[in-house]
Structure formats: C-alpha cells, structure tokens
Amino acid sequence: MKGDSKGRCAWQKLFKAVHGVIYVVDCTRDDQWAQDKDFLESLLINPAFKGAPILAILNKLDNPTQGLVNRLNLQFTDVLGKTTGKGTRSQALQKRPFEVFQCSAHRRSGYQNGFEWLASYID
Numbered sequence: 001m002k003g004d005s006k007g008r009c010a011w012q013k014l015f016k017a018v019h020g021v022i023y024v025v026d027c028t029r030d031d032q033w034a035q036d037k038d039f040l041e042s043l044l045i046n047p048a049f050k051g052a053p054i055l056a057i058l059n060k061l062d063n064p065t066q067g068l069v070n071r072l073n074l075q076f077t078d079v080l081g082k083t084t085g086k087g088t089r090s091q092a093l094q095k096r097p098f099e100v101f102q103c104s105a106h107r108r109s110g111y112q113n114g115f116e117w118l119a120s121y122i123d
C-alpha cells in the first residue's frame with residue numbers, strides 16, 4: 001500500500017490481523033528519511049502489530065556509495081539499534097522481530113534475503 005501520509009492513516013484501518021509488515025524506504029528520497037525513521041519507530045511500538053515481524057527494506061540502492069550508506073546509517077541509527085538479528089528464527093526471541101535489509105528492486109538484489117527472514121517468523 002502507498003506509504004504517503006494520507007495512505008498511512010488509511011491502511012491501519014484496513015486489516016483484521018497482521019502476520020508481518022514490510023516497510024519500503026525510497027533511499028533516493030533523503031528528504032523523507034526522517035519521516036521514514038519516525039514511522040518505523042512508530043511501527044515498532046504499535047500494539048496493532050504486536051508479535052508480527054517487521055521488515056524494513058532500504059530500496060533503490062542500485063550502486064550505493066559508501067557516503068550514501070554512511071548517511072543512511074546515521075539517519076537510521078536509532079532504528080538500526082533495535083534490530084533483532086538476521087539469522088534464522090530465534091525461538092527464544094522475546095522482542096518483536098525487526099530487521100533492515102538493503103536492496104535494489106531494479107537489480108533484483110537484496111530483498112530475497114529480507115523476505116526469507118520475514119517468512120521464517122510466519123507460521
């Protein structure tokens with residue numbers, strides 16, 4: 001679903017149960033990174049998604065420079081600090097599973113690992 005401010009208000013009313021959440025960040029839109037970071041933080045504490053794994057995809061990283069990656073890491077420091085591990089599903093995990101994967105949909109790279117990670121938390 002669209003993630004603009006109008007869409008973000010609407011989509012929370014459109015489901016009965018949530019098995020997982022995928023939030024896609026457009027990395028070419030650095031003017032929206034702060035908003036993306038705030039929204040991801042709100043997802044992590046939203047009781048409607050209690051227990052559901054949350055996958056953040058940093059998309060459009062076709063040829064990421066170190067400078068761009070550094071800027072993303074800086075902007076998303078707070079949420080990156082809340083990730084729970086990219087390894088196989090942890091049965092002992094008490095927290096809501098949350099991970100961030102870099103990807104390029106154009107290059108068809110990165111998102112597969114993210115989807116596999118998410119699927120490992122869905123029964």
Ligand SMILES: Nc1nc2c(ncn2[C@@H]2O[C@H](COP(=O)(O)OP(=O)(O)OP(=O)(O)O)[C@@H](O)[C@H]2O)c(=O)[nH]1
Pocket residue numbers: 002003004026059060061062103104105106107
């Ligand atoms: N370079 C690049 N372009 C991409 C990638 N993924 C999608 N796009 C392009 O981005 C365009 C659409 O992206 P967006 O405008 O972000 O689409 P959207 O998220 O539905 O639209 P908004 O919610 O309005 O941002 C299309 O032209 C896609 O081809 C990617 O990984 N790399």
